[in-house]
Amino acid sequence: MTIKKTGDIAAGRLDSAQLACEFADIAPLMNATEAAVAASRCHYCYDAPCVHACPTQIDIPGFIRKIGNGNLKGAARDILSANPLGGMCARVCPTEILCEGACVRNDQDNEPVRIGALQRHATDWAMARGEPLFARAPDTGRRIAVVGAGPAGLACAHRLALSGHRVTIFDAHALPGGLNEYGIAAYKTVDDFAQREVQWLLSVGGIEWRSGAALGRDIDLAELRQQHDAVFLAVGLAGVKAVGIEGEGLVGVEDAIAFIARLRQAKDKSTLPVGRRVVVIGGGNTAVDAAVQSRKLGAESVTMVYRRGVEAMSATWAEREFAQKQGVTIVLCARPLRLIADGDGRHVTGVEFERTREDESHRLIDTGERFAIEADMVLKAIGQKLVADGIDREILALDGGRIVVDAERRTSLAQVWAGGDCAAREGLDLTVQAVQDGKLAADSMDRYFARTAKHAA
Structure with a gap:
């Protein structure tokens, strides 16, 4: 394969076949048998805690019962009437802290009903057929x-x-x-x-x-x-929040959200440049997505650094665990001090951090202990405005x-x-x-x- 370099940032670190595997669906669609088995584990609770945990209040026991009975159209209608983006939410919702986190099966066998996968099973079925589920009311003139x-x-x-x-x-x-x-x-x-x-x-x-x-x-x-x-x-x-440290304008320093957007719109992922050594600053879902996708594009080392402890991270435990399984190193309790430039003062070569700790009031305190992580690409994911x-x-x-x-x-x-x-x-x-x-x-x-x-x- 041909690697085109800009410093240590390069496109084509992996070939198209490897990239297709890396970016394949991480949660493939259930088949009918799998869905029926998963649905059979639901207790169809009265006043179900999973419904209360869902911000859109989907009738979860109701749609799961319909899946168990083979009524996928009815299940999809139940879901999409409460959440018209139910297909996407089935893919991206942190179900581990919402519906599945509240499932009573957690207390019985430590394994919740696979609500997210069942929701996707029904909504994908409906959208693949293009059947109308709802009718628009007469025009009001508004x-x-x-x-x-x-x-x-x-x-x-x-x-x-x-x-x-x-x-x-x-x-x-x-x-x-x-x-x-x-x-x-x-x-x-x-x-x-x-x-x-x-x-x-x-x-x-x-x-x-x-x-x-x-x-x-x-x-x-x-x-x-x-x-x-x-x-x-x-x-x-x-808007994207600035880190506010020396070197933020160096080549190789980028907002994580822009990196993700460029990747999402790319027709050929082999044309996307990525660093050999990537550092992601932040502890949320955007940081995880940027870090994992850097690895999937072929970065040799990816380190995600967050200024507080794991309990303060907005990325859920499932997201963190997934990132680590993909080879992302997570460093906690460290805040960035400056971005280190190369000899020409143009390209980033690393990030200097200082160790932190929290006092009894949860205020962040610098410890004075400093360290550096080598990087030819730094992605900022500290929030938007x-x-x-x-x-x-x-x-x-x-x-x-x-x-x-x-x-x-x-x-x-x-x-x-x-x-x-x-x-x-x-x-x-x-x-x-x-x-x-x-x-x-x-x-x-x-x-x-x-x-x-x-x-x-």
Whole structure:
């Protein structure tokens, strides 16, 4: 094979056949027999804890019972009525801390029902057949603008369209899907599933998609409010936090989210350059995805470094365990001090860290012990932030860099709702939580339209 180098960053470390194996589906689809056996382990609990653990409140015992009875269409309808992105959530949800983590089988034989795999079994069956599961209500004449085509925006648009409203989704990207399309590891969503799921969702009708439309550049919030009956902001967290240390502009230093997006959009992964020695700074799912995919592209050593202990990492135990099985080394309790440059002062050659510890108040304290890790590629994954272009911060209240919303996802601005990662609300920043935000906002809009129609009458 031919390796094209830029310093120690190179494309083509593995050939196409090796890459196909590395990026194959990590959780292949169940067959009918496997699904029936898995479904038979469910106790169909009354007031099931797995349902309460699911942010979208899917009737899990109900859809599993239908799978056991061979009614896959009914199972898919149960799932997708509660979560229109149920196929993607079955692939990326941290089920180990949500539904499967709450399963009563954990207390019996330490093995939960395979809820995520069963959910994927039913939703993939339905989408492969393209059968209509839902019918759109008669047109209401209401028009809603959804800004952002990620999970929150798509879920909101789908629910509003089912109610008969007309929705226009605006998004800055070329493709809809948000992080599902651009920010999730390729091995979790193979065969262009993110786009296939979006096309199924849009097929309900009443939803128009406009690409290349960025808030503050191509569209204006004030104009959207004037031209629509309601606006839903689902702009995500498009900005990337800087580490704020010396050497951040060196060649070989990159934001992890940009690295993942480039990988997801690549038609040929053998053309993607990756370092021989990669260091990933961060302890969340993005850090894990970047680290694992660096290994899968052929990096010889990948080290993920987090400033606190394992209990503070936002990546779940399953994600951490998977990363380590893929050959990623995890270093805890170390914060980056500076990025080390080569003799020309252009390329990164390593990262200097300082050991840390927490005091009784969980404040981070430097110990004075320093060490360095060699690296020709450094990926930063310390979090993202709201890009507030096009948002009038004098009118739209923000808290901690996110949009303030109430329980119904209403903002401080009349006729404007917000959800997903851009919203300051309870809950984890997960795909499934973003879907629930979109549902709550859509239902709130419906109630608002009903009230305004009653008053007008």
